[in-house]
Every structure is written in C-alpha cells, then in structure tokens.
Amino acid sequence: MKVRVKFTKNGPVKFIGHLDTLRYFQKAIRRAEIPVAYSEGYSPHMIMSFAAPLGVGITSDGEYFDMELTEEESSRELVRRLNAQMADGVTICSIRRIPEEKAANAMALVAAADYLVSFRQGKELPEGWQERITDFLSQDSIVIMKKTKKSEKEIDILPWIFDMHLEGESIFLKLSSGSVHNLKPELVLDAFAAYLNTQLQPFSLLVHRMEVYANQGEETAPSLITLENLGEDIE
Amino acid sequence: MRKLALNDEILLQVEQPARYIGGEINSIQKCKDQIDIRFAMCFPDVYEIGMSHLGIQILYDMFNQRPDVWCERVYSPWPDLDRVMREQHIPLFALESQEPIRDFDFLGITIQYEMCYTNILQILDLGGIPLHAGERTWEDPIVIGGGPCTYNPEPIAEFFDLFYIGDGETVYDALLDTYKEAKSQGKSREEFLRGAAQIPGIYVPSLYQVTYQEDQTIAAFTPLYEDVPSKIEKQIVMDLPNAPYPKAPVVPFIKATQDRVMMEIQRGCIRGCRFCQAGMLYRPLRERNSEELLEMAREMLDNTGHEEISLSSLSSSDYRELPSLIDGLIDMCDARGVNISLPSLRIDAFSLDVMSKVQDIRKSSLTFAPEAGSQRMRDVINKGLTEEDILEGAGKAFEGGWQKVKLYFMLGLPTETEEDIKGIAWLCQKIAERYYEIPKEERNGKCQITASSSFFVPKPFTPFQWARMDTRDEFLAKAHIVKEEVRAQVNQRSIKYNYHEADVTVLEGILARGDRRLCSAIEYAYRQGALFDAWSECFEVERWRQAFEACQIDTDFYTTRERSTEEILPWDFINIGVTKEFLIREWNTARQEKVTPNCRQQCSGCGARGYKGGVCFEG
Known part of the structure; x- marks a missing residue:
C-alpha cells in the first residue's frame, strides 16, 4: 500500500539538507515501527520518494514524501506513532493512502508551490515596494537571465508566476514548480528588485514554503490540487 | 523553538550548518535553573568525527542520569566557522543550550589522538577560557581531560586543571560531589583542586614539580604537597x-x-x-x-x-x-x-x-593486519599471526568468492631490516599467488590486494616505549623500498601499495612521548595557525618546525633517542x-x-x- 506523508519543517531543522532529511525520516520510521517496505538485496533500503527537495535554510508547512507500507494501519495511528519520534520543528500533518500507479508518484506530480517570502530586518526593499507588485505583474514579460551549468539564457518567468500578492508585510507567491518549469521564489524576488531599480542584499529573504500542488488541468490552464488531497485517509 | 547561538546569515555561509544546531534525537534538554552542575563534554574535532565516538555517548548518558547535572556536547568549529566566530567575537557554545561554555562548571575534553592538541587550544580560545590553567579563576570552568592521550598528559599539562586517568565510569561521581561541596562551602579554586587530587585517578598537573638533569632527561617528578599522591592510579571498571x-x-x-x-x-x-x-x-x-x-x-x-x-x-x-x-x-x-x-x-x-x-561478498573486502612483512618481525612485535594463518585465511576467502584483500603494515618497527621491509611485498605476492592457484574458470578476474603501511610511533606504556623512532627520511626511504619491491613482483598488477604521511607521524612521535616543555611549542604552533592537524588538508609541517625552533626544542630528543630503562619517563607517575x-x-x-x-x-x-x-x- 502506498501512502503519502505530509510534514512541516520549521525552526533550526531548516538547516538540515535534503539528503539528511531523508535519512532522518528513515531512522524515525524505524523508531516508530511503521510497517514500511524495503528493497531487496544485501543493503535493503526503504522504498520512499520525496516530492520536492527543500533548500537549506527554507522552512515549510507543506513537505511531502511517499512510502510503501506492507500492512494497513489507520492514518490516525500512523500519524500518532511517527509524531512521537519527531525532532523539534518537524510535525507530521497527515499520512494518506494514494493510488498505486507510478504516475501518482509525488515527485512526478509536482506542478506548483506556494511560498511566503519575508524580508529580514534591515534588508527590506526600498519604501513603497508594496504598491508596485501589480505593476510588476502587468508587464508583457519578466525576462531574467537563468544560469545553467553550461550557459546563461534569457527566459520569461511571467507565465510561471501563478499568483503574487501582498500578505501583511510578506509576499505570497504561487509558482510553477517541479520538473517542467521550476521557478524559485528567490528568482522572482530578484526580478522584482530589478524592476524597482534596486538589488537585494545577500541573505535578505526568509522563504517559507506553504504548500505543494499537482496539476489536474492543462499546462496553460492549470487546475491545482494539493498533493495531500490526492490521497484519502485510512480509517 | 530553541534559539540558536549563530544567526541564519552565519549558518547559511558555513559548510554543514547542522553541525552547530543541536536538538538531535535523544539529545538531552534540561531546565538550567534546576541543576547544580553544567558539564560541557568536548571532542576536539569536527562534529561528524566527535559524534562517532562511543566514549562520549557513554559519559553523556551517565552524567545526564544525575538529576543535578546537565551534560551538553561541544565540538571543534570547522575553520570556516572558526574564522567567523573570531571576527564577530562569538563565544563557543554547547549544542544543547546554545549557551557559552565559559559559563559552565566543567569543560571535559576527550583526547583520543595527539594531532588534536591544537584543537584543544581552539576550544579554550574560542570559549573565552584562559589557555593556561594557572590563569583561570572560579569564573572559568574546570577544564578536565580524559581518554588515551592522558596516559601521557605532560605535553598538554599546562592547559588542564585536571586529568582523569582511566575508565570514565568510576570516580566522576566523587569528583562532581567534591566540586559541589567546594562550591557550597565557598572554597577557593585551588582548595578544590587540592581536594580533587585526593580522588584516585585524578591528576592535577599544577600540584607537581618536574626537574631536569643536564642531559635534559627528568631528574625528579614530585608532588608539591605531602597530601598529594606521587602515583596516580588508573581507574578501571571491573564489573x-x-x-x-x-x-x-x-x-x-x-x-x-x-x-x-x-x-x-x-x-x-x-x-x-x-x-x-x-x-x-x-x-x-x-x-x-x-x-x-x-x-x-x-x-x-x-x-x-x-x-x-x-x-x-x-x-x-x-x-x-x-x-x-x-x-x-x-x-x-x-x-x-x-x-x-x-x-x-x-x-x-x-x-x-x-x-x-x-555482507555482500562481491563488494566487501577482507582485512588482515599482519602489521609486519616477515615472521621474524611479527615475532618481535608479538603479533601472533603466522604466514600460514594469513595464506590459509586468504585462500579460504578466495574460494568463498572474495577478491579484495586489504593488508595493514607498519614500517619503522624496532630491529627492522631490509628483509623485513621487503617482506611486505613478498607477503602480498604470496597472497596473489594463492588467488591464482584457483582455476581460471572458477575465479572472477583479477584479485585486488591493497597494502597500506603506517609509520611506527613508540607509545608510552608499551614495551617499545624506550625504542628509537625513525626519522622522516628513514620512513620515506623504507616506504620507497616497499614500493620498488612490490613493482618487482610477478603479480604486481594485482597489488596496490600506499603509505601514510611521514611528517605527521614524526609530530605524533614527538607529542606522544613528550614532556611539559612541549606545552609552549604546542601553543606557539596554534598561534601560528595550526589547527585540525589530523586533517591532511589543514596540516602544515612548517608551522610546527617554526614552533619547535622558536621554543628551542630539539625534537630528536623525543623521537630518535633510545631511552635507557633507568630513565624517569614523563608518564612514570601513572600506574596502569x-x-x-x-x-x-x-x-x-x-x-x-x-x-x-x-x-x-x-x-x-x-x-x-x-x-x-x-x-x-x-x-
């Protein structure tokens, strides 16, 4: 049986990188005695896959991984047991059954993500930036230089910003994510700063991921659904 | 949420920031108002090494069982963070509370190898604790050392208030109780140290005087007071x-x-x-x-x-x-x-x-530690492993499907001859021959024999503690002989040979059998930037050469000199x-x-x- 785990990552644990987060969960799952499936061979490993790696220093309320169970247990019991093994800052929000087929794999599904971006004290954009978001989005295109391993190329990121608005003193962003067009919030903020004829200082941003979505519509007319809602609770 | 000692900007700039955040599973949080003794337990190397050490896990657990003690951990900040902490004057902190270790009652340092001595000074320095025990007051923690290197603590004696000699499980309770008593009775730090010296296994270096003869060997090692024991008894857990x-x-x-x-x-x-x-x-x-x-x-x-x-x-x-x-x-x-x-x-x-x-036989390798190439040499070192044992073991392994063999040797052992040295290559050849005895259709390609040699360092409390140690050039010449001899073997293509660094070994030899006069050189090397000497990317022999020169220390006295069994050795005051x-x-x-x-x-x-x-x- 395949299940999807949704968890948060806040506070000091944001400094734990993606691979170490994976190892952390492998050990936690053992401690919690979750009936997880292993691969065959001399060094068996847990069959699990993460949706979207989270960068070091970024917090989140919507992280996901899928794993394979050998026995059915209720969502409530699984969540309780795994939560009892969490370090400060990591909380299991839900564990839900998901369809068996390969295409339902969390990583393959990721299409968009929500972020809340705040400025560190003293590193805000110049006064008045709050009023310029609408203008920024009204442009015909937002062209940035994207660095790849080999070269730099110009790309238009405007189509991949699904939403951007002010939320208190922070900026809410709904961005294309995943394997097709992965837009990082830092890039949008860099472009926004450039639009305001300024530049962000290093370490200006506090990035918090809020949710990750799959797309059940077309690429051009997305219909987003959270990865969590693709699963159903196990009674 | 716990507040960290380092801000995000620092943590995002350094390698592996998770080294410094604490909060790991099974780490212990206590309420500091409800405990009497705060103990910072330190392994003076990088987190990943320090966290791999079993002894600290044992003591951490043991201390935290006491409701009146909160034991936390501290490791050496890697050079990237070291730089930032110095620039921004951030005091070294313990992982659990993220609070400065200078506010603790004890700083316990486990000393596992000589090449971490400069890291000990880094810990004290970044901690804002005077390097010299004599300059500390009740405002500073009691700095106590333990672990294998404390069986000759003399080269680092000036930096420690106390050493705990032996298994950690025996007299820590007595020491902590003595401390609490001294504090509650308003005793001076000196009075506490004098009291601690009465506890078996506790060595207080400041309570002893060393005098030297004209030939630089020790004339006498004497306690300053009558109630201070002249012999320190190793602590041992018998149950x-x-x-x-x-x-x-x-x-x-x-x-x-x-x-x-x-x-x-x-x-x-x-x-x-x-x-x-x-x-x-x-x-x-x-x-x-x-x-x-x-x-x-x-x-x-x-x-x-x-x-x-x-x-x-x-x-x-x-x-x-x-x-x-x-x-x-x-x-x-x-x-x-x-x-x-x-x-x-x-x-x-x-x-x-x-x-x-x-194990997966195809992937794993077998390890032998013959330590020496010839039977004669193995008899000298009392390594009860014969050539027959090795060839039989290797033969069985090859027949069982293994192809990779690792062999560990030492060069520079006492009485070593050229035959003994070449014996390393010959033994490898014999093992290879044993492999190729297996019919071609039953074996799986070539065998891989990897021979590694380290250079021998005579250590205190071994039968070789009096032995002469080779010089750097002698070591390298010997490694060269092995290398050439391996090349001359029929199956040389199945044999890989590598050897350790000689400069580090020589330094290890100086520090291992050194005395109190080395303290100044260690401090000098540290001031010149020596740190993480156990890491080849950090070690620079030149800093140490300068340090010994500046402190007028003739290093040959400690390395290439064979001692007489009559000589008073710096560690003779310990009874193991x-x-x-x-x-x-x-x-x-x-x-x-x-x-x-x-x-x-x-x-x-x-x-x-x-x-x-x-x-x-x-x-």
Whole structure:
C-alpha cells in the first residue's frame, strides 16, 4: 500500500539538507515501527520518494514524501506513532493512502508551490515596494537571465508566476514548480528588485514554503490540487 | 523553538550548518535553573568525527542520569566557522543550550589522538577560557581531560586543571560531589583542586614539580604537597556488565563517520602486541555477556532507528560468546533490515562463514593486519599471526568468492631490516599467488590486494616505549623500498601499495612521548595557525618546525633517542596496573625475537591480575 506523508519543517531543522532529511525520516520510521517496505538485496533500503527537495535554510508547512507500507494501519495511528519520534520543528500533518500507479508518484506530480517570502530586518526593499507588485505583474514579460551549468539564457518567468500578492508585510507567491518549469521564489524576488531599480542584499529573504500542488488541468490552464488531497485517509 | 547561538546569515555561509544546531534525537534538554552542575563534554574535532565516538555517548548518558547535572556536547568549529566566530567575537557554545561554555562548571575534553592538541587550544580560545590553567579563576570552568592521550598528559599539562586517568565510569561521581561541596562551602579554586587530587585517578598537573638533569632527561617528578599522591592510579571498571551504557545514543541529523549503533562487547585485549598501547592500557580483558548485549542491541536499535550495528572491541574474535552473539544478532537484524558490521575479526573459517552471511561478498573486502612483512618481525612485535594463518585465511576467502584483500603494515618497527621491509611485498605476492592457484574458470578476474603501511610511533606504556623512532627520511626511504619491491613482483598488477604521511607521524612521535616543555611549542604552533592537524588538508609541517625552533626544542630528543630503562619517563607517575618490570621484560624478549603467549594461553605476570577480575580469573 502506498501512502503519502505530509510534514512541516520549521525552526533550526531548516538547516538540515535534503539528503539528511531523508535519512532522518528513515531512522524515525524505524523508531516508530511503521510497517514500511524495503528493497531487496544485501543493503535493503526503504522504498520512499520525496516530492520536492527543500533548500537549506527554507522552512515549510507543506513537505511531502511517499512510502510503501506492507500492512494497513489507520492514518490516525500512523500519524500518532511517527509524531512521537519527531525532532523539534518537524510535525507530521497527515499520512494518506494514494493510488498505486507510478504516475501518482509525488515527485512526478509536482506542478506548483506556494511560498511566503519575508524580508529580514534591515534588508527590506526600498519604501513603497508594496504598491508596485501589480505593476510588476502587468508587464508583457519578466525576462531574467537563468544560469545553467553550461550557459546563461534569457527566459520569461511571467507565465510561471501563478499568483503574487501582498500578505501583511510578506509576499505570497504561487509558482510553477517541479520538473517542467521550476521557478524559485528567490528568482522572482530578484526580478522584482530589478524592476524597482534596486538589488537585494545577500541573505535578505526568509522563504517559507506553504504548500505543494499537482496539476489536474492543462499546462496553460492549470487546475491545482494539493498533493495531500490526492490521497484519502485510512480509517 | 530553541534559539540558536549563530544567526541564519552565519549558518547559511558555513559548510554543514547542522553541525552547530543541536536538538538531535535523544539529545538531552534540561531546565538550567534546576541543576547544580553544567558539564560541557568536548571532542576536539569536527562534529561528524566527535559524534562517532562511543566514549562520549557513554559519559553523556551517565552524567545526564544525575538529576543535578546537565551534560551538553561541544565540538571543534570547522575553520570556516572558526574564522567567523573570531571576527564577530562569538563565544563557543554547547549544542544543547546554545549557551557559552565559559559559563559552565566543567569543560571535559576527550583526547583520543595527539594531532588534536591544537584543537584543544581552539576550544579554550574560542570559549573565552584562559589557555593556561594557572590563569583561570572560579569564573572559568574546570577544564578536565580524559581518554588515551592522558596516559601521557605532560605535553598538554599546562592547559588542564585536571586529568582523569582511566575508565570514565568510576570516580566522576566523587569528583562532581567534591566540586559541589567546594562550591557550597565557598572554597577557593585551588582548595578544590587540592581536594580533587585526593580522588584516585585524578591528576592535577599544577600540584607537581618536574626537574631536569643536564642531559635534559627528568631528574625528579614530585608532588608539591605531602597530601598529594606521587602515583596516580588508573581507574578501571571491573564489573563491565553492570557499567552504565547509553540505551538511547544521540542520533545526528547529518551523517556521522560512524552512522550506526556501536556496541562495546568487551574492553581490553589478551593479545599483548608490543606496539599496541590500548592492549596494555586496558588490561585485563573484561567481557560483557552475550544475552545482555543482545538486549542492549535491541534497545539501541529501537531508540535510534539506525540501519546498522557495529561491534566494538580491540579484537572481536577473542570474545568467547561471539558465535551465540552473532547468531542472535543475525536473527534480530534480518527481521529489521539492519546491517551488521564486524570490524576487528581475525580471518578464519568461522569469521568467513559469518561474513558471508552479513555482507555482500562481491563488494566487501577482507582485512588482515599482519602489521609486519616477515615472521621474524611479527615475532618481535608479538603479533601472533603466522604466514600460514594469513595464506590459509586468504585462500579460504578466495574460494568463498572474495577478491579484495586489504593488508595493514607498519614500517619503522624496532630491529627492522631490509628483509623485513621487503617482506611486505613478498607477503602480498604470496597472497596473489594463492588467488591464482584457483582455476581460471572458477575465479572472477583479477584479485585486488591493497597494502597500506603506517609509520611506527613508540607509545608510552608499551614495551617499545624506550625504542628509537625513525626519522622522516628513514620512513620515506623504507616506504620507497616497499614500493620498488612490490613493482618487482610477478603479480604486481594485482597489488596496490600506499603509505601514510611521514611528517605527521614524526609530530605524533614527538607529542606522544613528550614532556611539559612541549606545552609552549604546542601553543606557539596554534598561534601560528595550526589547527585540525589530523586533517591532511589543514596540516602544515612548517608551522610546527617554526614552533619547535622558536621554543628551542630539539625534537630528536623525543623521537630518535633510545631511552635507557633507568630513565624517569614523563608518564612514570601513572600506574596502569601493568608493571614496568613486565614492560622491560617484554622489551628484552622482543629483541630476542621471542613471542609471549596471550592471556588465555598462559599468564605472563604483567601485573593486571592485581585488579582481581577479567581474563586473569576466567575458569
């Protein structure tokens, strides 16, 4: 049986990188005695896959991984047991059954993500930036230089910003994510700063991921659904 | 949410920021208002190394069992963070509370190898604690050292208030109680240290005076006061099965060097290899029983979630209940998908059978530690492993499907000849020949023999403590002979040879058998930037050369000089239970190329029987 785990990552644990987060969960799952499936061979490993790696220093309320169970247990019991093994800052929000087929794999599904971006004290954009978001989005295109391993190329990121608005003193962003067009919030903020004829200082941003979505519509007319809602609770 | 000592900007700039955040699974948080003693336990190397050390996990657990003590951990900041902390004047902090260690009652430093001595100074320096014990006040923590290097603590004596000599499980309670009493009675720091010196195993270097003869050897090593003992008794846990053991070791967020459950199955060794310091220090051998070990293994796996367990001991094959322990472990681990790792096994039919059950033969390699290339040399060092043992073990392994063999040797052993040196290459060739005896259609391509040699450092409390150590150039010339001789072998393409760095070895030799006069050179080297000397990317021999020159220290005095057995050695004030008479006897027997039977074959009267237990009283 395949299940999807949704968890948060806040506070000091944001400094734990993606691979170490994976190892952390492998050990936690053992401690919690979750009936997880292993691969065959001399060094068996847990069959699990993460949706979207989270960068070091970024917090989140919507992280996901899928794993394979050998026995059915209720969502409530699984969540309780795994939560009892969490370090400060990591909380299991839900564990839900998901369809068996390969295409339902969390990583393959990721299409968009929500972020809340705040400025560190003293590193805000110049006064008045709050009023310029609408203008920024009204442009015909937002062209940035994207660095790849080999070269730099110009790309238009405007189509991949699904939403951007002010939320208190922070900026809410709904961005294309995943394997097709992965837009990082830092890039949008860099472009926004450039639009305001300024530049962000290093370490200006506090990035918090809020949710990750799959797309059940077309690429051009997305219909987003959270990865969590693709699963159903196990009674 | 815990507040961190370092801000985001710093943590995002340094490598592996998770080294500094604490909060790991099974780490201990206490309310600081409800405890009397704050203890910072330090391993003076980078987090991933320090977190791999079993001794600290044992003491961390033991201290935190006391409701009046909160023990936290601290490791060496890597040079990237070291720089930032100095620039921004951030005091070194403990991981759990993230508070400065200078506000703690104790700073305990485990000293596992000589090349971490400059890291000890870094810890004190970044901690804002005076480097010299004599400059500290009650405002500073009591700085206490433990671990194998404290069996010759003299080169670092000035930097420590106390040393704890021996197994950590015995007198810490007495020490902590003495401290609490001194504090509550308003005693001075000096009065406390004087009181601590009365506790067996506690060495207070400031309470001793060393005088030297004209030839620079020690004239006398004397306590300053009558009530200060002239001999320090090594502490030893004789009832190992009932000694404290961490049921829930701390689980690092990042991958430690030992990312597994480590289970100590026994302490000490029966073998008596004459170069081996641990083999003498931890006499007599004491075993845990296998049933309890299985229970411990289960608990530790339950509490950590580690996917691997490793047995820790100096020579696992000598553990008498090994078959039943391994059977039980295989059952337990198969059911959980946990790997078993078995270091320090002698290669024989039993261990090959076990290894074939727990490892992937195609990927794993077999390890032999002949330590020397010729039988003559192995007799000198009392390594009871014969060429027949090695060839038979290798032969069985090759027939069992293994192709990779690792061999460990030492160069620069006492009495070594060119024949002994070339013997390393010849032994490798014989092993290769044994492989190619297997019919072509039954073997799987070439075999891979990797021979590594380190350079021999005579260590205190071994029969070789009086021996001359080779110079850097002698070491390198010897390594060159091996290299050439390997190339001259028929199956040279199946043999890979590599050797350790010579400069580091020489420094290790100076520090290992040094005396108090080296303190100034260590400090000088540190001031010149020496740090993480155990890391080849950080070690620079030039800083040390300058330090010895500036401090007018003739390093040959410590390395290339053979000592007379009459000489007062800097560490003679410690009684490890093994007598000097025994070591002298062994030093002479070694030079007669005679072996001494192991403890189970026959008692050789080393003195450890005086502890009234362990292998000395088996059966």
